[in-house]
Amino acid sequence: MAVTGGIGPVEPGEDTYLRNVTGRAGPGGRTAPSRARHRRTVRAAGAALLLLAASGSLRADRAREPAEAPPPYPSQAVTFAYLDAAPGPGGARGGGFSFAVRLSVGSGPPVTVTRIAQPSAGLSVASSPAAPFQTKPHSDSKIIVTLRVTECDKAPRNPGFPFLDVTLRNTRAIQTHSFILGSRYARQLSQALQVACGNDSR
Template identity: 55%
Template sequence: MSGGVGPVEPGEGTRAWEAEDAPARGVPRRSPVLFHGRHRRAVLGALAAVALLTAGGLLWATRPQERQQAAPKPPFPSQVVDVDYLGPLPVPPGTRPRTFALEVLLSVESGPPVTTTRLAQPYAGIFLASAPRAPFRTAAGSARKIVVTMHVTDCGNVPADAGLPFLDVTLRNARAIQDHSFILGSRYAQDLSQALQVACSNESGHHQNA
């Protein structure tokens, strides 16, 4: 049996809430059920609460799923970049004295593209240039060969034996800008030490400037 709530009759504090369907033949009609004014307000309040809960549940069920999880941040560039030493390279004829070249491989493992904005080395008596020149960009999953050319400008400010030389690289991606030092291993240290000895072999005490 279903029921409905009708408008309050003018001047009346109560009203009858009767069945919508007529009783079957031979079944006596039930007596009207009377609701006083305060009881009617309680019924209306309960119906409104049910409707509000239903609407809230519908909004929660149909909310956009992408709002539930924030997009992960990309990795820091130094976490996905590797620099490996490949070996020495011959310098072209006509190159100024005390100049030598080495080759390294810069690779990006994953994440957004990484831009190399600077390459440097720690010794004050050496000028460094790279090909390609910085800045240059490397995409994820790819690698780039870099020719590092060094020219000794002051033999007095370079070590006779480079024990643990490193390459300073500034990296930038969508997450951050980082200065990172890459130690390229013992073979790089040996080749660099030999190149410095050859470059400064005619310098007495490594004190004459270029």
């Protein structure tokens, strides 16, 4: 291996200035206490830089973390299932038709049922429990709904796909959703309306 150049001046060792008995500054005008303070300052600055770097890395990691998913819309967390006709005040002959539905709530925050309605102008709606009422996540509730005929000429005699309009609220949104309860509900409702309104013509 070729060696180039010469040998430069030998750097003084660390103890060179510590042995300066006169107390005068060594090369560069720095005394032993001054060098010690310098080393402490350098170490403190290095520690501060490490802390800043670690803090910046932590913020970057937090920025890369995915945001927490929002809760589901209330209509996505709730289902209505028709159970059967139920005894109600007055029965069909008294102009009322009562039936039971099962309200199931899935995951997410509690859901409040603020209103239960139906589209026909000839029918009124009441429920037990009465709206508004709150439901818990992962729960099933039985609700008794009573439809009462107010005007036979506006009541649907043969409803094909009758549904309930239910207004739901949770921490994310307020929605009105139409729940179709199936053919058995349509058939029983039609029979109740025919009994309630008799042979009245439109």
